[in-house]
Structure formats: structure tokens, C-alpha cells
């Protein structure tokens with residue numbers, strides 16, 4: 001019998017590829033062969049960001065399949081991407097599995113797919129291959145999607161996902177986050193009703209993965225979301241994967257990291273730096289972008305700000321006049337940071353974050369307090385966890401212009417860094433989470449059981 005060989009299929013977005021890469025690298029270290037499937041578009045970005053080919057690294061190899069879109073097409077148009085994936089991926093994955101099995105002594109023994117890529121699990125089932133499904137976001141977000149049929153029965157939404165109680169916050173219980181209906185996942189990513197419907201049907205359709213997969217895992221832990229895991233006990237906590245594995249270089253980034261910020265951090269006093277990052281998707285308009293710059297200037301504190309090349313609409317971000325000269329070495333702007341290492345650094349005081357789930361986990365695992373600036377998707381829900389449930393951060397309020405004003409930025413930074421209770425809770429939460437992924441913790445135990453199953 002050959003080695004166990006897992007075909008890994010994340011949804012093609014940065015916040016999905018990174019945790020899948022973390023889990024896969026861990027499995028490879030345990031002697032399990034990995035074929036990691038990116039779309040061709042993302043495959044090129046990962047290779048470019050990493051700087052060399054990683055195809056021949058023994059047990060771990062990167063492979064790719066087309067996503068069905070043309071070269072110049074916009075992959076951020078989520079409706080278009082999803083339709084294309086659903087149309088072309090099943091065939092592509094089937095061909096890939098057959099090709100691998102024909103050429104490799106170690107046949108694919110398991111397909112580990114994103115719950116958002118139920119189509120990969122269907123292909124595996126058709127070929128008689130065992131399956132595992134991983135949800136890379138919060139357990140509560142998954143529970144919320146799994147309960148779509150109940151939401152319809154209870155009159156929260158209609159058959160198309162349209163909210164029927166438009167102004168009432170939804171909260172399952174006092175220990176779970178509260179969400180406004182406009183922030184249901186399928187409604188706040190894109191303003192077009194047709195795209196919202198595509199997304200709603202896609203999410204709902206993927207729920208079947210939870211019925212069929214042999215293993216169901218979530219990149220979260222019992223300490224962070226006890227109620228979520230109690231509600232659907234067959235889904236097991238395995239996270240935070242970022243805290244469980246310190247994997248070093250290859251992490252699945254789509255952009256090359258700028259390492260110079262680490263030397264800059266080394267020069268800053270302990271607990272002094274505001275780290276500002278909005279993940280891989282968030283796009284600012286120019287007015288808000290400039291206001292953020294002025295707000296950071298106004299704080300009079302050192303800051304490290306990730307300014308992706310595509311951070312503003314139209315791609316050409318412009319700093320306020322004289323800003324760069326005025327802040328000088330007190331402000332460091334980079335196009336992509338080694339975020340895991342940054343958040344671990346002793347100079348960090350707080351994290352101005354869009355509250356993507358990975359960023360949330362990375363901040364929490366390092367005991368860093370948050371200032372929350374959510375934009376879309378599950379970010380509002382994560383903000384609610386951070387501020388209302390775990391109480392390790394504060395929310396920004398929008399001013400009369402509908403934007404977050406520079407005075408608000410300064411004032412919330414001051415409030416947060418002066419709040420000993422928040423800092424204490426952040427450290428306590430870090431300890432709980434670290435315990436979960438450490439030897440004998442629940443997430444650690446699930447991971448070990450999963451490895452044993454893959455090997456058996």
C-alpha cells in the first residue's frame with residue numbers, strides 16, 4: 001500500500017488558501033502526501049510571491065486547474081467566479097484526480113475540500129474517494145448558513161434569502177454574535193440582487209457537504225465558540241491553525257511579503273505600534289483612505305500600515321499632501337506584511353483590522369486588542385465576537401459624512417491603549433486559545449485523530 005495522499009481544494013481566495021496551506025503543511029510534516037489545488041490564476045500568484053517553484057518539495061506539491069475565466073477577467077466579481085467554478089471545476093478536478101492516480105504510485109486517498117467547495121466533495125464521492133471538509137471561518141458563520149432552512153421556516157428570510165425582518169438584529173443567544181440582516185453573508189458582499197441570489201444558492205447548496213463528508217472540521221476552537229460547536233457537534237474544532245503551526249516561509253500568500261517592516265518593528269518600543277491591515281479584498285475610496293492616513297498621523301504613535309497596491313478604487317492610492325514627509329520614520333507603509341510575525345512582535349499595541357476571520361484568529365492568538373473596521377462578508381459578525389462577546393476590542397463609529405473620521409481614529413486608539421481591562425482579557429483569551437492547540441488541548445487532539453484517520 002502507498003502513502004496516504006490528500007488532494008486539498010480550498011475556495012480560491014486568500015483567506016481560504018492560507019488556512020488550507022497551514023493544515024496541509026502540517027499534514028505533510030506527518031508523512032502525508034499533499035497535492036494542493038489552486039486555480040491557475042492563484043497558483044501563479046502563490047509561486048510569484050514565494051519566489052521559486054515549490055513543486056518538488058517531497059511530500060508537498062502545488063497543482064492547478066483553470067477557473068474557467070479568461071486572463072484579464074475580474075476574479076473579485078464573486079457571482080461570475082462562482083458560476084464559472086461550478087461549471088468547469090468538477091470536470092477539471094475529475095481529470096486531475098485521474099491523471100494523478102495514473103501517474104503516481106500513491107493514489108489519492110482523501111479529498112480535503114473547503115465546505116464552500118462542495119463540488120469537490122461531490123467529485124470525490126462519485127469516484128469513491130473518502131472526504132474531509134474544512135470550514136475556514138467562524139463556527140457561528142457556518143451554523144448560520146446551515147440553519148438557512150430554519151431561518152426560512154421561522155420567517156427571518158424568504159426562499160431567495162431576502163430578509164423579512166429588516167431592522168431587527170439577529171442573535172441566536174446572548175453568547176453568540178449579533179448581526180443586522182443587511183449583513184447576512186450573501187447580502188453584503190455585492191450590491192446586485194442577482195449576485196446575492198447566486199451567492200445564497202451557492203452557500204445553501206454547499207450545506208449538503210456537511211451531510212456527506214467523512215470528517216467535518218472548523219478553523220476555530222471550543223474556547224472561542226462553545227455554543228457554535230454545541231449546536232452542531234459533528235463539526236470538530238481544529239484551530240486556530242495559524243497558532244498550531246509555525247510553518248515559516250511558504251504560507252500561500254498572493255503577494256510577496258515586505259520583510260523590512262520586521263527590522264522597523266525591532267526599533268520601536270514594546271507595546272507602542274498600531275498595526276493597520278485590511279486583508280486581501282477590502283477596497284477604500286480615496287476620501288476614507290486619506291482620512292485614515294490623517295487619523296494615524298494624529299495619534300502621534302508609531303504605526304505599521306499595509307497599503308496593498310489595489311487598496312483604493314482605481315488602484316492609485318494618493319496620500320494626503322505632505323503626509324509621508326510629516327510622519328517620516330514614525331509610519332511604515334508596506335504593500336504586504338508577514339502578518340503572523342508582525343502580530344507576534346512585542347512592539348505591537350493594537351490592531352486596526354477589517355476583522356477577516358484569519359486576522360481575527362491571528363490577533364486573538366497573540367493577545368492583541370482590536371479596533372474593528374469591518375467592510376463585508378463575515379467581518380461584522382467577527383466584530384461582534386471581538387467587541388460584544390470576547391470584549392477584546394472596540395468598534396469605530398462613522399461620522400456625519402458616513403466615513404470614519406480622523407478624530408474618531410485618534411480617540412479610539414487612545415481609549416483602547418488606555419483600557420487595562422481589554423488588554424487583560426486579550427491576554428487571557430490568548431492563553432485559552434493557545435491551550436486548545438497545545439499538547440492535550442481539544443483542537444490538538446482533533447488534529448491528531450484526523451492525521452491517524454488519514455493514515456489508516
Ligand code: UDP
Nearest residue numbers: 015279280281306336337339356357358359
Ligand atoms: N495577510 C498577510 N499580510 C498582510 C495582510 C494580510 O499575510 O499584509 C494575511 C493575514 O495574516 C490573513 C490573510 O492574509 O491570514 C487575510 O485573511 P482574512 O480572513 O483576515 O481576510 P480576507 O483577506 O479574507 O478578507
